[in-house]
Amino acid sequence: MAAMDVRRRNNITITGRADGPVVVLAHGFGCDQNMWRLTVPALAREHRVVLFDYVGCGGSDLSAWSRQRYSSLEGYARDVAEVCEGLDLERVTFVGHSVSAMVGVLAAQLVPDRIGALVMVAPSPCYIDEDGYRGGFTAADIDELLVSLESNYLGWSSAMAPVIMGNPERPKLGQELTNSFCATDPDIARVFARTTFLSDSRNDLKSVTVPTLVLECSQDVIAPREVGAYVHAAIPSSRLVTLAATGHCPQLSAPEATSQAVLDFLSALR
Amino acid sequence: MMCLTGEEPESTLGENEARHGTEQDAELDAAFTVLLEDSAEELYESAPCGYLSTMLDGTIAKINATLLDWLGLRREAVVARMRFADLLTVGGKLYHETHFAPLLRMRGELHGIALEMTTAGGGRLPVLVSSVIKHGSEGEPLLVRTTVFDASDRRAYEQELLRRRHEAEQARAEAEQARAEAERARAEAERARRQAEADRAELADALAALQQALVPTSLPVVPGLETAVHYHTASPVRLGGDFYDLFRLDERRWAFFLGDVSGKGPQAAAVTSLTRYTLRAAALLDPEPATALTTLNAVLHERYAADGDPRYCTAIVGIAEPAADPGCITIRLASGGHPPALLLRADGQTDFLPTPGGMLVGALPTAVFTTAETTLAPGDTMLLYTDGLTEARTGPRRDSLYGEAALRAFAADLAPAGPQQAINALTGLLTSFGDGLDDDTALLALGVPALGSQTRPTPDGT
Structure with a gap:
């Protein structure tokens, strides 16, 4: 698809050093590219930083969303592939948070020439306990999450959606932006939640051959440490770094440590 | 307006009443003072809502008696031992990690989020949660203050609304399905009618050919x-x-x-x-x-x-x-x-x-x-x-x-x-x-x- 089309569709933001190595930052389930706002300044000093929203999230073009495509992680991986193709990016370091870590693995299968390295932030290839594997959740837990989603529309309203979603020239982070942050059409959020938490991508881990950084938190309910160890063990080319951070979003709770770990990994790649 | 000018008696009366009012206010203030001997501490502990303060990593530093009572927990088991997310159901934890925590960090405050807490007895307590980050003099985040409201009744009402909405959606889906089926049946009938017409025309042609043989x-x-x-x-x-x-x-x-x-x-x-x-x-x-x-x-x-x-x-x-x-x-x-x-x-x-x-x-x-x-x-x-x-x-x-x-x-x-x-x-x-x-x-x-x-x-x- 044409560059302008994908820029608009995925609300692409490009910042940082124009001639630097390219780092693509991908948000996970829940919010949008602004999840990275505290880490972008450190990364942008030496790198060209590409941010985007998956279709259905943040400032993306909601009309491009389809239930069928975005009911599998493959659909999100195609977004990544099309972003890389649309901007003609090669050998990027793809930094994926949460479910996006696995989306990056799938995207590397789709466009191997364009993805040169992976950073998996708080990854989990499978959230549901199964056959001795401990993902940390049961199917009933996921249903509870869906109920929580329904109980909190978080400022999303169908009347406001065009204003929030339709502006390709998003203002720099300001009050309006933070108000719309995490505001997702509940129907789309439900599909993303189910796709995220009911996926099982354990078999895809072994396809990874590029240098990979597994970045986990010391206390993470969603991606516990034994899951981080599982991912690290399944990818021979990976390095595991445990951040002294609590929660599932180290880029927000420990932004300096997170960006430093990514920068260390990036410099080791050269 | 003109006719009221210079009506001194009324004006004097007004001043008297004002003086009288001031005396009454003083008496009320005294009564309030007695009532407010209810200390701030007492107010915090026994407020009709839950209070808790957490470190940035979620560790609970302070919690009021009301919330402890609702949850059936003892203070010693909670303070410095549990995180805020530990109070939530599993689904609530997921929601907290994917939405609540990022939003709070981005906005500095968050209001009226619907969550469910688990009680010591295994029950569930629907709550509405508001949180504010307290910043230090340099603007650095220090801790999180959170209020918790018992939302059992409200949640029951919302559940009812959601249930009604689902019913309405289901009814609409069923109506749409019925409409689609009717449309299919109509198309099928139309197809059969066209076929019958074609058959009839074919038969008429055959009969005409046969008739010419007679x-x-x-x-x-x-x-x-x-x-x-x-x-x-x-x-x-x-x-x-x-x-x-x-x-x-x-x-x-x-x-x-x-x-x-x-x-x-x-x-x-x-x-x-x-x-x-x-x-x-x-x-x-x-x-x-x-x-x-x-x-x-x-x-x-x-x-x-x-x-x-x-x-x-x-x-x-x-x-x-x-x-x-x-x-x-x-x-x-x-x-x-x-x-x-x-x-x-x-x-x-x-x-x-x-x-x-x-x-x-x-x-x-x-x-x-x-x-x-x-x-x-x-x-x-x-x-x-x-x-x-x-x-x-x-x-x-x-x-x-x-x-x-x-x-x-x-x-x-x-x-x-x-x-x-x-x-x-x-x-x-x-x-x-x-x-x-x-x-x-x-x-x-x-x-x-x-x-x-x-x-x-x-x-x-x-």
């Missing part, structure tokens, strides 16, 4: 003879039981026949077809009309009566050939149970050509047929017809038959008349019967053109 579409031109024909079918499928034909035998002679098979519809049409081609073949082999009927009798009897399905017909078969008198035509015909031919002479005289005693064709293994002969002079016309004409029901109650006598009288009024003129008049007669005409009717007229009218008048009279 009666000729047009009659050949016979030298010295004028011919005219009319066929009326009462059958909705256009397959009649009446038949006629006219064809050449050799240089001089022409054969013709007209008849009526028993029954109607496709079965009768099958008999008609067999009859027509049998008569054509028989007439070519032996030009004696009675012989052709004898052959037809044998064929029909063998084909149908011998199989226990007797079918038969009545028919007149004839041969036309030039007579010794110039311009005259000799007609020799044989009848098998058929109404007699009617002769309309040039002088206006009208008579039947009797052929009494001829038997039905095909009913019995052997049959006897009656032969008659006549000569058509210029201006004479011979009419052959089937009993649809003579057995048309007439009268106000449609309970009497038209009959041969009426036909003869009708023809007598008409004569002299050429074949086409006679057929036109009789077609009009058939139309006048209306629904009294309920059988197939075939009419065939042969005539020698009257002298002086050898050439038909052209429209411009030349």
